[in-house]
Amino acid sequence: MARIMRSHFVCVPCRASWKKQGNGVRGDVCPRCGGALVDAGAQLAVPRKRDTAGWRALAAVLAAGLRFAPTCMCCLDGPGYRPRTPREVRERLVHAAATGVPVERALACEDPTHTDVRRAPGSGRAARSGHAVRSGVRRR
Numbered sequence: 001m002a003r004i005m006r007s008h009f010v011c012v013p014c015r016a017s018w019k020k021q022g023n024g025v026r027g028d029v030c031p032r033c034g035g036a037l038v039d040a041g042a043q044l045a046v047p048r049k050r051d052t053a054g055w056r057a058l059a060a061v062l063a064a065g066l067r068f069a070p071t072c073m074c075c076l077d078g079p080g081y082r083p084r085t086p087r088e089v090r091e092r093l094v095h096a097a098a099t100g101v102p103v104e105r106a107l108a109c110e111d112p113t114h115t116d117v118r119r120a121p122g123s124g125r126a127a128r129s130g131h132a133v134r135s136g137v138r139r140r
Contacts, residue, residue: 008044008068009037012059017046041068053086060089064103081110 010017011030017040020028028037040062047054061082068082083089089107096106 005042007042008040008046010040010044010046010058010062011035011037012055012062015047015049015055017044038062039067043070044068047084054084056086057083057089060086060093061107064107066104066107081108083107 006019006021008017009020009028011033013035014030014032016030016032018037028039029035030037040058045068047058066082083092092106092109093103095101095109096103101109
């Protein structure tokens with residue numbers, strides 16, 4: 001039996017969300033303010049109404065075009081990393097501006113400095129300065 005995915009539709013100014021069948025064709029309208037609802041995806045963890053920082057972060061993520069949809073529909077593995085605080089959003093926006101990485105990609109990156117990426121041996125600063133150790137022998 002096929003699983004029907006219902007999506008979160010969010011009104012950021014009202015700080016409200018509804019789960020509906022998402023077809024992407026109709027223009028859903030907020031019943032409170034009459035503004036347009038944003039299809040945020042099926043796996044959104046909606047912040048509490050009083051959580052202003054969470055809603056600011058969510059607004060920035062949605063404005064950048066990121067959605068909370070699973071990457072694989074068969075196993076529903078999750079949307080990946082999304083920032084949850086304005087500080088995390090700011091860090092990623094600064095990183096995007098400094099490096100030229102697209103904003104959408106920077107916001108989806110768990111580590112904005114990419115310190116978790118392992119480099120190839122002998123490609124760092126020590127290799128360029130002649131102090132790298134390869135095969136147990138020090139170069140000069």
